[in-house]
Amino acid sequence: MQNNSNNRLPTPLLRVTKLTKKFGDFVANDSLDLSIEAGKVHALLGENGAGKSTLVKMMYGALQPTSGVIEWQGQRVTVANPAHARDLGIGMVFQHFSLFEALTVVENISLALPPQLRQADLSQRIASLSNDYGLPLNPEALVADLSVGERQRIEIVRCLLQQPKLLIMDEPTAVLTPQEAQALFSTLRRLVAEGCAVLYISHRLEEVRQICHDATILRHGQLVAEVDPQVETAATLAQLMVGSSVHQVNRPANNAVGPVLLQLKHLNQPSNTPFGVALVDINLSVKTGEILAIAGVAGNGQGELFGVISGEEGDRSSRSMVLMNQVCNQLTINQRRQLGAAFVPEERMGHGAVEHLSLTDNILLSRHACNDTPNPLNRGLMGIDRAQLATLNATIGRDYDVRKGREDAQAGSLSGGNLQKFVVGRELNRKPKVLVINQPTWGVDAGAAALIRQAVIDLSRQGSAILVISQDLDEIFELADTIAVISRGQLSAGYAAAQLSREDIGLMMAGSHEQNNAGSGT
Amino acid sequence: MQIVLEKRSQASSWMNVMSPVLAVSLTVIMGGLIFAAIGKPPLTALYLYFIDPLTSWWSIEEVLVKAGPLVLIGVGLAVCFKANVWNIGAEGQLTVGALMGAMVPILFGDWQGPWALVAMLLLGAVGGAMFAFIPAWLKTRFGVNEILTSLMLVYIAQLLLDWMVRGPWKDPHGFNFPKSVAFEGWHLLPMWGDGRMHLGLVIALVIALVLYWVMRNNLKGFEIRVVGSAPRAGAFAGFSQTKMVWFCFALSGALAGLAGLIEVAGPIGQLQPHISPNYGFTAIIVAFLGRLNPLGVVFAGLLLAVSYIGGEGVQIELGISDKTTQVFQGMLLFFILMCDTLILYRIRYLSAKPVTGSGDAS
Numbered sequence: 001m002q003n004n005s006n007n008r009l010p011t012p013l014l015r016v017t018k019l020t021k022k023f024g025d026f027v028a029n030d031s032l033d034l035s036i037e038a039g040k041v042h043a044l045l046g047e048n049g050a051g052k053s054t055l056v057k058m059m060y061g062a063l064q065p066t067s068g069v070i071e072w073q074g075q076r077v078t079v080a081n082p083a084h085a086r087d088l089g090i091g092m093v094f095q096h097f098s099l100f101e102a103l104t105v106v107e108n109i110s111l112a113l114p115p116q117l118r119q120a121d122l123s124q125r126i127a128s129l130s131n132d133y134g135l136p137l138n139p140e141a142l143v144a145d146l147s148v149g150e151r152q153r154i155e156i157v158r159c160l161l162q163q164p165k166l167l168i169m170d171e172p173t174a175v176l177t178p179q180e181a182q183a184l185f186s187t188l189r190r191l192v193a194e195g196c197a198v199l200y201i202s203h204r205l206e207e208v209r210q211i212c213h214d215a216t217i218l219r220h221g222q223l224v225a226e227v228d229p230q231v232e233t234a235a236t237l238a239q240l241m242v243g244s245s246v247h248q249v250n251r252p253a254n255n256a257v258g259p260v261l262l263q264l265k266h267l268n269q270p271s272n273t274p275f276g277v278a279l280v281d282i283n284l285s286v287k288t289g290e291i292l293a294i295a296g297v298a299g300n301g302q303g304e305l306f307g308v309i310s311g312e313e314g315d316r317s318s319r320s321m322v323l324m325n326q327v328c329n330q331l332t333i334n335q336r337r338q339l340g341a342a343f344v345p346e347e348r349m350g351h352g353a354v355e356h357l358s359l360t361d362n363i364l365l366s367r368h369a370c371n372d373t374p375n376p377l378n379r380g381l382m383g384i385d386r387a388q389l390a391t392l393n394a395t396i397g398r399d400y401d402v403r404k405g406r407e408d409a410q411a412g413s414l415s416g417g418n419l420q421k422f423v424v425g426r427e428l429n430r431k432p433k434v435l436v437i438n439q440p441t442w443g444v445d446a447g448a449a450a451l452i453r454q455a456v457i458d459l460s461r462q463g464s465a466i467l468v469i470s471q472d473l474d475e476i477f478e479l480a481d482t483i484a485v486i487s488r489g490q491l492s493a494g495y496a497a498a499q500l501s502r503e504d505i506g507l508m509m510a511g512s513h514e515q516n517n518a519g520s521g522t
Numbered sequence: 523m524q525i526v527l528e529k530r531s532q533a534s535s536w537m538n539v540m541s542p543v544l545a546v547s548l549t550v551i552m553g554g555l556i557f558a559a560i561g562k563p564p565l566t567a568l569y570l571y572f573i574d575p576l577t578s579w580w581s582i583e584e585v586l587v588k589a590g591p592l593v594l595i596g597v598g599l600a601v602c603f604k605a606n607v608w609n610i611g612a613e614g615q616l617t618v619g620a621l622m623g624a625m626v627p628i629l630f631g632d633w634q635g636p637w638a639l640v641a642m643l644l645l646g647a648v649g650g651a652m653f654a655f656i657p658a659w660l661k662t663r664f665g666v667n668e669i670l671t672s673l674m675l676v677y678i679a680q681l682l683l684d685w686m687v688r689g690p691w692k693d694p695h696g697f698n699f700p701k702s703v704a705f706e707g708w709h710l711l712p713m714w715g716d717g718r719m720h721l722g723l724v725i726a727l728v729i730a731l732v733l734y735w736v737m738r739n740n741l742k743g744f745e746i747r748v749v750g751s752a753p754r755a756g757a758f759a760g761f762s763q764t765k766m767v768w769f770c771f772a773l774s775g776a777l778a779g780l781a782g783l784i785e786v787a788g789p790i791g792q793l794q795p796h797i798s799p800n801y802g803f804t805a806i807i808v809a810f811l812g813r814l815n816p817l818g819v820v821f822a823g824l825l826l827a828v829s830y831i832g833g834e835g836v837q838i839e840l841g842i843s844d845k846t847t848q849v850f851q852g853m854l855l856f857f858i859l860m861c862d863t864l865i866l867y868r869i870r871y872l873s874a875k876p877v878t879g880s881g882d883a884s
Contacts, residue, residue: 024530311759334760343758351754357747363760365748368741383739 001214008237011074013038013166013197014059014090019068021054028054030221031068036166041188041198043208043229046218047241047445048136049416056168059199060092061085069339070290074450075087088481091159092168095175097151101144103138109158130157133187167191168199173207175298176518178506205234207502219243244445249453249478252461257481258288260322261465262309262434263343268319270310272388277301277489279308281377282320284484284491286434291456292494293468293480295505297445298323301489303346310343311336322435334369342432344424346439346469348416352423355412359404359507360389362411363396363426372430400425401451417448424452428459435459451479473502487511525868537865542811542818545857546825552843552853562840570839571832571850587718587789589628590709591616591781593800593823594726595818596808597733598774603813604737606750608769611672611777613658613802614679615650619779620684621784622649624702624793627709628691634708642709642787643780650779651772654681658771662764676802682796691793693712702793711788722784727820729777734816746770778802799830800848807855810862 014037021029029051036042046052048463057063059070061079070077072088079085085092099108106123113122123139125255130137135153143151153170155404159167169188173181180486188198202208208215208229215229217240225240262285279301286292307313309321311333318329323337333343343366345351353362367379373392377385393408400421411419421442422497427435440456441449456479460466469486470476474484485508492513495504527530530769550572554564573583594613599664602609609615626638656675660666688700709722737743749756756763785797806825812818833847 310758331762333758345758347754350752351758354748354752354755356751361744364741364744365755368744369760378741381740383735384741384744 010037012036012071013073015071016055016059017071019055019058019070020066021051021058021063024064028221028503029058029065032218032223034216034223036197036199037214038165038197039192039195039214041192041200041211043212043215044199044218045203045205045208045215045237045241049445050218050241051221051222052218053170054221056170056199056201056243059085060090060168085166086162089163089165090168091162091166093152093155093162093172095157095168095170095172097149097155099143099154102142104140104142105146105154108143108154109139109161112158113333125161126157129160133157133160133190134183138365148175148299152176152184159395161193162272164196165472166197166199168201170201171203172200173202173204177297177509179500179510180474181207189507197252198504209234217241229282238446242402247378247458249450251457254289254291254461254481257290258463260285261324262286262436262467263322264309265320265322267318269304269314271304271489272313277304279489282491284494286467288433288463288465289460290481291460291466291468291479292482292484293470293471293476293497294484294486294491295473295476295509296486297509298471300487302438302471302486304489305486305491306343306345306436306469309436310345328457332459337366340433342427342430342435344427344435344437344440346442348419348423349412353411353419356410358408358410359397359402359422360386360393360408362422363389363392366426367392367430370430396422396425399429400455415445415463417444420444421448421452424455428455431459431462432464434465434467436467436469439472439474440468440470440476449475457514476505485509485513488514490514502515524871526869526870527863530866530868537667537861538813539578541861541865542822542858545811545854545861548857548861549850552609552857553850556849557679557842560842562842567836567840567842570835571846572828574835575828581831583719584831585824586723587720588827588830589823590720590723590726591785591798592805592808592826593730593820594722594781595774595778595783595802596812596819597726597730598777598821599805599809600812600814600816600819601733601737601746602770602774603809604750605746605766606753607767607869608669609654609657609672609771609774609851610653610806611674611676611802612774612805613798613800614672614676615653615775615778616782616785616798616802617676617679617683618653618782619646619650619776620782620793620797621686622646622652622779623783624705626692626787627705628702628793631703631709636708638708639711639787642783647776647780647781650696651776652781654771654775655768658768660831662767668767683793683797687793687795693792704792705787709787710791711747711784713788718789720788721786722781722788725780725784726823730816730820751780778805804851805860807851810855810858823859829854 001149014036016032016034016329019029020027020030032055043169044052044055054063058065059079061081061084070079079088079089106126109126126137126139130153131358135156137150137153137157143154152175172184193200200208201211209232212229216223217227217228218479219241229237241274264282264284267279267282271278277300282305283294294302304313311331314329316330319327321327322337323341326339328336328339349355354365364377371390373386375385375387379385390408396402397404402422402425403418414422424437424440437456444452453475454465456468469478477497480497481506483497483500484494485492485505487509488511490513492508543710550568553571554568557564557567570695574584590692595616599609599612623642625645626633626642653675657668657671660671691831693703695703711722713720737746745761745766748759749761751764753763765832781801782797786793790797804826811825812822829847829850833844836842836846837844
C-alpha cells in the first residue's frame with residue numbers, strides 16, 4: 001500500500017492526492033492534496049468560485065475527478081455516486097435543501113433512507129436522536145411550517161441516522177441567525193467528540209476560528225495554505241483567501257438627511273405561491289441621503305418585498321407605496337424607473353441580466369424606457385441606438401472596473417463579481433434618486449464587494465435614498481444608517497445602526513418583533 | 523452503464539451555423555439507404571428528389587410557388603418559437619384565413635376592383651389571427667398548454683372547411699362537387715410567367731425581410747428574445763409575458779391565415795376540401811431548419827419546397843409513394859433537433875459500477 005512509508009502518522013479518514021477537475025479548459029481544482037482526520041472539524045475556506053464546492057462534490061460522488069486519487073480509510077476508492085458515498089459513511093448537508101414542503105419531517109427523512117432503514121419506529125428514532133444532539137424536531141410537523149434553521153436540522157438528522165464517519169457541511173450558517181448558529185456549533189462539537197469528522201465549508205472567518213481545528217484555503221482552484229485557524233486572525237485568513245489585503249470601505253457620516261423619497265404604508269401582500277411568504281403590514285420610509293438596510297434570514301419575504309417595490313409583482317389597486325411623493329402601486333416597473341428609481345435584484349443571472357445576451361443588450365434590458373440618456377435608446381422605427389449603448393458600456397466598464405474578455409462580451413462569460421459590478425454599475429450610472437438593491441454582494445469576491453459597497457455609499461451621500469436588503473450582517477453594518485429586520489413577512493421598525501448589536505438583530509431575525517406567531521399554521 | 527447528456531461549457535458558434543447543413547446531409551444519406559433498402563437505385567432516386575426539380579424552369583416555378591406559404595408561415599412560427607410560445611396549429615389558422623378571405627368572392631361576388639383583393643388579404647390575416655386567439659386566450663386565462671389546444675383546433679378548422687364547401691358555400695352550378703364558385707378577376711392574385719407564379723411569393727419575401735430587421739434592430743425583437751429565453755429578466759425589463767403570448771399568436775396566426783388566403787386566391791382559385799399539403803406543419807420544420815432566423819427561414823422554405831416537388835418526381839418516375847415526402851421531412855426535423863442537441867450537450871458514458879477496495883491499487 002502507498003502509505004507504508006509514513007506509517008508513523010495515523011491513517012487519515014479521507015485523503016485526496018493530486019485531485020484535479022477540469023470543465024473544458026477551465027481548471028476548477030488544480031492538483032489538490034488534503035487529509036481529513038477523525039474527530040476534527042476541518043475548514044475549507046475560499047472565496048466564491050475558488051473551487052470549494054467542486055472539491056466536496058467529488059468527495060461526495062456528485063462529480064467525477066479528471067485525475068487524482070481519493071483514499072477512504074487508507075484504501076483507494078472511486079466514489080461513483082452520492083449513494084455510494086453514503087454507503088462508505090460520508091454524509092453531506094447542502095446549502096440548498098431538498099425537502100418536500102408538503103410532507104412531514106418523518107416522511108421526508110424516510111424518503112431519503114435506504115429501504116432497510118425505513119421502519120415503523122422512525123419517528124421515535126428521529127425524536128430521540130434530534131434531542132440527543134440538541135437539534136429538537138417534531139417528526140410530525142409539516143416542512144412548510146418550519147423555519148430555515150429547523151429545515152437544516154432535518155437534513156442533519158437525515159445524515160446522522162446513517163451514522164456517518166464524515167459529515168460535509170456547505171456554508172451551514174448562511175441561513176441561520178447568530179443564535180441558531182451557536183446551537184449548531186455545539187452539535188458539531190458533540191459529533192467530533194464522538195469521533196466523527198466534519199468538513200466545514202465557509203467564508204465566515206470568525207466562526208471558522210471558533211470551531212475548526214484545521215483549515216485548508218483555496219484560491220482560484222489551487223491550494224494556497226493549510227493553517228491552524230486558532231493561531232491565525234480573521235485578517236490573516238482573509239488575506240490568504242483573497243490574495244491581497246482587502247480595501248476598507250470609507251463611510252462618511254450622513255449629515256444631509258432630507259425628505260422621504262420612498263415610503264411603504266401598511267403594505268399587505270398575500271403569498272402568490274403555496275409556499276411563498278405573505279407580506280404583513282409593512283411600513284418603512286427612506287429619506288434622501290439615507291441607507292436603510294433590511295436584515296433577515298433568506299426566505300423570509302425579501303424577494304416578495306423587492307418584487308412589490310420594483311413593480312414586478314403586487315396589487316395594482318392598493319395605495320400602499322409612495323415614490324417621490326406619488327402613490328405608485330399602479331405604475332409599471334418602467335414608469336417607476338422614469339420617476340427616478342432603480343432596482344438591482346438578487347439573482348444576477350436570469351433576472352438582472354440575461355446570460356447569452358451581450359453587455360450592451362443587457363444595458364438595454366433595464367434602461368430601454370428610462371429616457372435619461374442624452375438621446376432615447378429605443379428610436380422606434382429607427383431601431384435601437386447601438387452607438388449610444390456602446391458608449392454606456394464603456395463608461396460603466398471603466399467606472400465600475402468590470403473586467404471582461406471582450407468589450408461587448410456575453411454576460412454569461414463574466415465572473416460573478418464582475419457581472420455584479422456591471423449590473424450595479426448599469427443602475428448607478430443613471431444616478432437614481434431611489435435605489436433598491438437586494439443582496440448587493442451575494443457570492444461576490446471581497447474586492448468587488450468593497451467596490452460595490454463604496455459606490456452605494458457614495459450615491460447616498462450625493463443625496464439618493466437607498467434601500468438595501470441583505471443577509472450579510474457585516475455588510476449591513478458597513479452600509480446602513482438605519483436597520484430594520486424582516487422575519488416571516490413582517491418588518492420591524494427601523495433603528496439607528498449605531499444603537500444595535502448583532503445579538504439584537506439576531507433576536508429580531510428569530511421573530512421577536514412579530515405581532516403574532518400564529519401565522520406559521522397558514 | 524449509464525448514458526448522460528452533459529452540457530458543454532461553450533457551444534461552438536461554427537457548429538451552430540453548420541448544424542442545418544449537417545442535418546440535410548444526414549437526411550440525404552439516410553434517404554439513399556432507404557431507397558436502396560426498398561430496391562430502388564439510390565443515386566437516381568436522390569437525383570430525382572433533390573436535383574431534378576431545379577433543372578427546368580417549370581419545376582423551379584413550382585418550387586417557388588410551394589416555398590411562398592412555407593416561408594410566410596415559417597417566419598411567423600420562428601418568431602413564436604423564439605419567444606417560447608408554441609403555436610403548432612398554423613395549419614388550422616391557414617384554413618380559417620382562407621375561409622374568411624373567401625367571403626368576398628363567395629358572398630360579395632359582384633364587388634370587383636383592387637380594394638376587393640386588399641379586403642381579401644386583410645380578412646385572411648384577420649381570420650388566422652382570430653382563430654389563433656383561441657389558444658392564446660386559453661393559455662393566458664386558464665394556463666392551458668398551447669401546444670395541445672392549437673394542434674386540436676386544426677381538425678376543427680379542417681372539418682369546418684369541409685362542411686362549408688359541401689354545404690352552404692358549395693357552387694350551385696358545380697355538378698355537386700365539393701367546391702365553391704371559382705374566383706374571378708380581382709378575386710385572384712396577379713399571376714405571371716408561364717407557370718403559376720403569383721404575388722404571394724413577393725409578399726412572403728417582404729415580410730421575411732421586415733421581420734429580420736425587427737428581430738435584429740427593433741425593441742420588439744429584443745423583447746421577443748428576452749421574454750423567450752429569460753422570463754424573469756423579461757419582467758424586470760417591463761415586458762409582459764401575457765402580452766407576448768397574444769402578440770405571437772396574432773402574428774403567426776395572421777401570417778398563416780394570409781398564406782391560406784394566398785393559396786385559394788392564387789394557385790387553387792376556389793375553396794375545396796383540401797387547400798394545403800400540410801404547409802402549416804411543414805413550416806415548423808422550416809422554422810427550426812432556418813435557425814428561427816427570418817432570413818434562414820427563406821432558404822429553409824426553398825429546401826422544403828424542393829422536397830414536395832421531388833416527392834412528386836420520384837412517385838412519377840420510380841413509382842414510390844409520395845409519402846416519401848413526409849418521411850424526408852420527418853427525418854430532416856429529427857436530424858436538425860439531434861444536431862442542435864449535440865451542439866449544446868455532449869454524450870458521456872458513466873460506469874455505474876463503483877470501484878472499491880485495494881486489490882487493484884498496489
